[in-house]
Amino acid sequence: MTEQTLSQLLQERVAVYAGSDRPRELIDQGIDEMFKNLVKDMCRSYGDLSKAIEGAIKAALPANVGDVFELTKYNAMIAAQLKERWEQSAFAEHLLKQADASIAEVLSGEGLITGEVSLRALLEEFTKANKEKAAEERWEAPEIRFEEEGRYGSNYFSVFFDPKPESSYRSDAFSSSGTSAYSLKHNIHVMLDKETRPAGNDHDDPIRIGEVYCARIDNEKIALSMNLRTKWERMLASLYFGKAKLLVDCDPQDITYGFDY
Incomplete structure (x- = not known):
């Protein structure tokens, strides 16, 4: 009840x-x-x-x-x-302003927003940023490796690079006799277009063109939140976020620190 x-x-x-x-x-x-x-x-x-x-x-x-x-x-x-x-x-407006400021910081200035970026120019800026350390350690050239493969009817091209050359890794008592490409600090992954361009002279291979779909700096996927200090890092950001085209216009052996030890 x-x-x-x-x-x-x-x-x-x-x-x-x-x-x-x-x-x-x-x-x-x-x-x-x-x-x-x-x-x-x-x-x-x-x-x-x-x-x-x-x-x-x-x-x-x-x-x-x-x-x-x-x-x-x-x-x-x-x-x-x-x-x-x-x-x-007004929190949404604040977030948009903050995001816009981050994008502007990464992609603007120094003429980095362009339709195309030269791989040679990017890697040369990379060597400039590491030249002081290279002189101290007596490095002749950075470690740079190109890899290419075909998948699903498309060609994919990867650039792996590190300021420290392979010979220095091998002389390190704590390292194995060699390093894999993915153990290098930085990498760029590109889907190549079908078109190519003539090189500057008849002896060089045609220039290949592609779009960057993935990139890592210091083994971390590139992001707007990164503190991109050097010009080569900002050039890479413009490739990834700005959808600029990468011109594959060099070979790994073309890039050195300019020292002859």
Whole structure:
């Protein structure tokens, strides 16, 4: 008899409550509090008494409580209030400005936004950035390797490079007798176009052209969040993010530090 009376009482109060303005007020209060402190009391320990009361109330709830509350209406109210708070906060505008600033920093300046980037020019800038270290360590040339393969009717070209030459790795007591291409610090992966261009003279191979689809600097995938300090890094960023074309216009042995030890 007591359980039936409790059920009737809950049915009556739920219906009255759902038809009042109180749910809307609580929703507004809840959203305001959420935006003031996004992480507050996310986990709470409940005692045995609380669990017992919760169980009793659940057992007494009317079966059609979902219909009484019209939950879809309250979901729409919450979504509308969230959208309003988001627009008022201007947070989205701040994010867009921040992203635009990052992109501008990476891709603008020094004429880096071009339709094409020479691989020779990029690797020569790479040697300039590492020339001081090369002089200290008596390196004649960086380690540069080209690899090419055909897949699914397309040709793929990869450039692996490291300021430290292979001979230095081999002389290191803690290294094996050789290094794999993927152990080098930097790499560029290109899908080659079918077209080629004549080289500057008849003795050189035709210049191949392609689009960079993947690149790594210091063994990390290139990203706008990176601190790109040198010109060769920014040139690589313009290839990847700016969709510039890479001109494969050199061979690995063409690139040296300019020392003859």
